[in-house]
Amino acid sequence: MTSRLTGKTAVITGGATGIGLASAQRFIEEGAFVFIFGRRQEALDKALATLGPNARAIQGSVSDMADLDKLYAAVKSERGTLDIVLANSGTGAPLKLGEITVEHCDEVLDTNIKGTVFTVQKALPLMGKGGSIILTGSSAGTTGAPGFSLYSASKAAVRNLARTWAEDLKGTGIRVNVLSPGPTATELAKAALGEEGMKAFGAANPLQRMADPAELGAVAAFLASSDSSFMTASEVAVDGGLAQI
Template sequence: MGQLDGKTALVTGGTAGIGLGVAKRFVREGATVYITGRRKQELDAALEAIGTGAVGVQSDVSKLTDLDALFTIIKERSGRLDVLFANAGVASLAALADVTEEEYERTFDINVKGMFFTMQKALPLLPDGATVILTSSVNASQGIPSMSVYNATKAAARNFARSWAAELAGRGIRVNSISPGPIETPGLLGLAGDDVDARRELKENFARSIPLGRTGNVDEVASAAVFLASDQSSFTTGAELFVDGGLAQV
């Protein structure tokens, strides 16, 4: 028996990294999982990696018409949505003086606008007692140089969890956030570009700052997501679950 048997779940940004890892775990726990991605080739590759139990929908969370189409598909095929993992997001490195308007708008459109309207448009499909998980970050609690735009979007995600948990408590809908630390994903390593040595140095630098002495892996975040999606966390809402090796705690 899986912890999510019979559940229908949506993982936005489910084609790589944390999203893909969580989608795989949700399927193994018995859920039917919808995943989204902006690029068809990556979406197809993710579906192949997940296997039976996943449905892919090409969708950009920053485009409301894409979200409308996504939830129409879920409604027609499944009729409800028991678990929402709002994970789609982007990050980049840029000093305050160098951030462009285009970069600012792109980051907020995907990370904040996309998350907000994903939740709003999911509401009609969420039954009483549904669970919602938002991807925040340790960056929401820290002042990380050259990431101020991204940091602010993750602080918004953290407050969305608090606000929506309060607003939806009467329906028994639980809303929580996961705040990963440095997790070895294509997105994290991509901050160092394509150079192998630069990527190794990035990982080593992160490891030196983490009390547990290493970067995390996707499965560790997926375990936290299963906990929040399942009845194991039935008395947990509005919370922030750090999966960061102690980085923001010690």
């Protein structure tokens, strides 16, 4: 394992499970110190037991400004500066057009758009030249997904945030890119789909399987490192080809 992230400090929202946890593990393996952020204390505690001494956990929600302030105050207090932000928190549930509620709309947009915006904006005072911002998109942001109109639209918005922010960040030395997963065998997917559902969902892409979260973590580490130093405003699809053909 290379040590591309030695001495770097990272924040990962939604970092207690799934892609966030796999990315935290990979970042630490490559030398980073990681703050994971999430809503469920039990999941954070379990993740910390896996991640070891080079991780800290902060409980909170990306849609709560006071919680984000608490996160970045902890980063500043212990580390002083911040090099990497992986804005990974997201939510979505199936509701077809005609069934969408105001509550559903608020939940999805507050987490996936508002949460992404302020996760990044509040991090900027701690970041400088060489910083990397990674936004978690989705293949659904390109293709759409039946019954997931708000989720799909929010992920399309995340893609456009990176395009716009790359312009806003000119001259800072901070890059911003999107990591867009397709079908991924996270704990949530396993619980929602079951074994047969996982097989069916995985078969829909050219590689005919679900991604392992570690495969997403590997690409996140690439985007976090100087190996991707000439990339900004880009989207890296890690979707088995699902949204590409």
